[in-house]
Amino acid sequence: MRPVAHARDRLRTAQAADATKARTMRYRILPGRPTPGTIGSDTSPFKDSAMPLPGDLEVSRRGVLVGGAASASLAAVPLAAAAQGAPQPAPVTMDVTFDVNGQRRALTVDTRTTLLDALRETLKLTGTKKGCDHGQCGACTVLVDGKRINSCLTLAVMHQGDRITTIEGLGTPEKLHPMQSAFVRHDGYQCGYCTPGQICSAVAVLDEIRAGIPSHATADLSARPRATTEEMRERMSGNICRCGAYSNIVDAMTDVAGARA
Secondary structure, three states, X not given: OOHHHHHHHHHHHHHHHHHHHHHHHHOOOOOOOOXXXXXXXXXXXXXXXXXXXXXXXXXXXXXXXXXXXXXXXXXXXXXXXXXXXOOOOOOOEEEEEEEEOOEEEEEEEEOOOEHHXXXXXXXXXXXXXXXXXXXXXXXXXXXXXXXXXXHHHOEHHHHOOOEEEOHHHHOOOOOOOHHHHHHHHOOOOOOOXXXXXXXXXXXXXXXXXXXOOOOOOOOOOOOOOOOOHHHHHHHOOOOOOOOOOHXXXXXXXXXXXXXXX
């Protein structure tokens, strides 16, 4: 038997069972009701002419399901209305002061506000981008006291007194930072969305190498690391470029570092 025909037969069987159950409930024997063999009983030849008495309830599986769903919906409405009408507590705020691109900035922020949102939404420094918002893409990279961090993973109130540098603070259109100029020369970007984070991270990477900080790619931990292609690629691995401009980014960094890949 084909699946469609089999399903249709099963549906018909279920409907017939529902009808039989409803008829049984409609003409069940109750005190004061006809007994089997009398008019109105299931065994009477005149059963089809019998009418249900007032107060009888026709019950079917479909009716039970529909009624249950309706009851649940009605019960949920007052709860939803109460939740919407409940007053929301005011957010906890805190004052924080830090240096952003050479300027002292004092803010009053929600204690849950990330440094990224404080920079973009409050200070309107939109050069720093929000990518994944989970610290996985590096688009939100900024420099805090000269070290690179993912600004989406840190709260603004944690940086009281810190010195923060965003892409706007590295250089200006009239006087670009050497790394910004190198990105332009080597075409180290395409769509440009990740570029602010890439540049901030690249600046910090060269500072790390000059400071002698080793990386996972450093072969000899007793020697000072060099600005090799392997070192720079490893250190920049936390900054994702979905356009795939990685080779050009390394060329730009090599140019600034004064070394050959």
